Amino acid sequence: QVQLQQWGAGLLKSSETLSLTCAxxxxxxxxxxxxWIRQPPGKGLEWIGEISHTGSTKYNPSLKSRVxxxxxxxxxxxxxxxxxxxxxxxxxxxxxxxRMGVAVADGVPTKTYFxxxxxxxxxxxxxx
Amino acid sequence: QSVLTQPPSLxxxxxxxxxxxxxGTTSNIGNNSVSWYQxxxxxxxxxxxxxxxxxxxxxxxxxxxxxxxxSATLGITGLQTxxxxxxxxxxxDGSLNAGVFGGGTKLTVL
Numbered sequence: 001q002v003q004l005q006q007w008g009a010g011l012l013k014s015s016e017t018l019s020l021t022c023a024x025x026x027x028x029x030x031x032x033x034x035x036w037i038r039q040p041p042g043k044g045l046e047w048i049g050e051i052s053h054t055g056s057t058k059y060n061p062s063l064k065s066r067v068x069x070x071x072x073x074x075x076x077x078x079x080x081x082x083x084x085x086x087x088x089x090x091x092x093x094x095x096x097x098x099r100m101g102v103a104v105a106d107g108v109p110t111k112t113y114f115x116x117x118x119x120x121x122x123x124x125x126x127x128x
Numbered sequence: 129q130s131v132l133t134q135p136p137s138l139x140x141x142x143x144x145x146x147x148x149x150x151x152g153t154t155s156n157i158g159n160n161s162v163s164w165y166q167x168x169x170x171x172x173x174x175x176x177x178x179x180x181x182x183x184x185x186x187x188x189x190x191x192x193x194x195x196x197x198x199s200a201t202l203g204i205t206g207l208q209t210x211x212x213x214x215x216x217x218x219x220x221d222g223s224l225n226a227g228v229f230g231g232g233t234k235l236t237v238l
């Protein structure tokens with residue numbers, strides 16, 4: 001049974017660095033794309049970025065300059081850091097397992113990308 | 129403003145059918161598969177549909193997905209009060225080189 005368990009500081013001050021970790025149980029990191037997604041209060045879901053077990057990363061262009069996602073294969077964990085946080089970074093942060101591949105629809109190959117297992121979520125509040 | 133466009137809210141009666149739309153472009157929906165998630169506030173989002181129209185194990189066939197061109201649709205039949213939640217579409221955007229979500233649709237069953 002795949003489980004993701006996340007933790008990290010829930011209250012930060014402006015300009016500090018947000019740090020969260022997600023431990024993966026029941027499956028190795030290889031073969032998947034380990035992602036971070038957030039939901040600000042009253043708003044929708046926002047993809048932050050992902051990392052593969054080899055350490056290859058992709059980031060949301062709007063957050064790229066402040067975000068670092070890293071992986072520790074020895075502990076089967078991956079982590080998120082967001083620097084210079086402001087009140088706009090207040091959100092519930094989720095870690096998730098991403099699946100990426102090729103699907104065939106009506107004989108036409110398309111890229112498939114979805115999240116099938118999620119962590120429980122961590123509320124991070126940034127105060128000024 | 130979200131890359132994918134969804135109606136903010138939708139209401140339907142128990143037992144009826146709800147249809148939620150998701151509109152994008154050739155950079156995202158037009159050339160990549162769509163997934164759908166059910167999100168009850170305070171819990172983790174749940175995958176309902178992947179690869180446009182595939183249901184994960186354990187998801188009832190009341191939930192269905194379809195796609196045409198640059199738009200996708202989630203259908204929910206036999207609505208139950210337990211279906212009240214926020215629903216999000218998601219796909220990959222080749223121009224942004226990033227995952228993108230719709231703004232979400234709040235479904236009310238009354």
